Amino acid sequence: MWTPNDGNNIEERGRVNNGSDLVVMDERAIAAAMPVPNVATLNVTKSSKVHIGPKFVSVTQNVQNAEMVKELPLPRYLWNVVKNSSRTERLVCAAALIVLIVCITLIVHFTVQSTKSGSGGDRPPHEWNITREMWLAQSFNSTDIHEKFEPLMLVIVQHTVSGECTKFAQCAAELRTMQGWYIALHHYDIPYNFIIGNDGRVYEGRGWNKEGAHTFGYNRCSVGIGFVGDYRGERPHHTQVTDKQLNRTRMLLEDGVRMGYLRPDYLIVGAKDIQDTASPGSNLLQALYLFNNYDHKQRFRGLNCTQIQEKFGDQPLQI
Structure with missing residues (x-):
């Protein structure tokens, strides 16, 4: 016989052979009657449902796959990469x-x-005589010296009032800068026939038998030589003249005589000797006084090229 139990569960009462009471309960009643365990933390491995006590509980799990990475030596790792x-x-x-x-x-x-x-030091393409090609000069047209002034009797020395250069590479770069400045600003080539670097080398400017642009009124009948630097001794920072520069200048002029571009009795002067200028500077001018061919009499001052030729062209120049 079945009787209701406090309105929720159903009990079936009967009597067994030994005379005791038997209570039969269904599964839902059993589950409701048993206490539910309190589970705060649950670790689940490879399962989507878990049986906790009398209930089946759905569990949402976050699966993390942890792989053990074993560090390999670099050679073995590279070999594995190559092999695969x-x-x-x-x-x-x-x-x-x-x-x-x-x-x-x-x-x-x-x-x-x-x-x-x-x-390893300075290694120029020539010991002392540097051509335009060697210092990478730009090509530029120049005017030849008129034959009526050949061979020349006058050598004029100036200073460039520019930065000093003590090695071939520096001097070549300085000359390229100088030439570029004259071409850009004045539209003519570097003004000197030859340039003497602070390294003691002779750098070809316009060269022999070319009219320069160094000394106004005398360019057609002279050779212009520019010494790199500022040789005004009265200035706090000035360039010193070296024996090497002077010796190489003498060698250059000897070559000019030998090749027929200069008269054997040529005269050398500073630009200051023939016009109002500070060039070539007091230091360099005093050094020129020691040249055997220096014109101590300043006989060309106030004369133009034609007058110089008419006055001294047919007579030897007295030192």
Whole structure:
């Protein structure tokens, strides 16, 4: 016989053979009667449902796959990469490696060479006589000296009032800058026939038998020589004249006589000797006094080229 139990569960009462009472309850009644365990934290592995006590509880789980990564030595790791790559990939990597090695080798080579060049001293293409091609001058048209003034009897020395240069590379760069300035501003070539660097070398400007632009009124009948630097001794920072510069200047003028561009009795002067100017500076002018061919009498002052030729062209110049 079934009787209701406090309105929620149903009990079935009967009597068994031994005379005791038997209570039969269904599964829902059993579940309601048993206490539910309090679970705060639950670790679930590979399951979407968990049976907790009399209930089935749906559990949402976050699955994290943790893989153990074992560190390999670099050579073995590279070998594994190579072993697992295709033949084309290996060839590409080999080519890239060869290119990288070649690049590194070239960089090291040129760095060493540059260091040797910088520490090995100055190595110009000629010991002292530097042509326009050697200092990379721009090509520019110049006017030849008129034949009526040949061979020339007058050498005029100026100073450039520019930065000093003590090595070939520096002097060549200084001359290129100077030439570029004259071309851009005045539209003519570097004004001197020859330039004497602070390294003691002679640099070809316009060269022999070319009309210069160094001394107004005398360019058609003279050779102009410019000394790099500022030789005004009265200034706090001035350039010193060296014996090497003077000796190379003498060698240049001897070549001019030998090649027929200068008269054997030519005279050398500073620009200050023939016109109102501070050039070539007191230091350089005093050094010119020691030249055997220096014109102490200043016989050309106030004369133009035609007058000089008419007055001294047919007679020897007395030193």
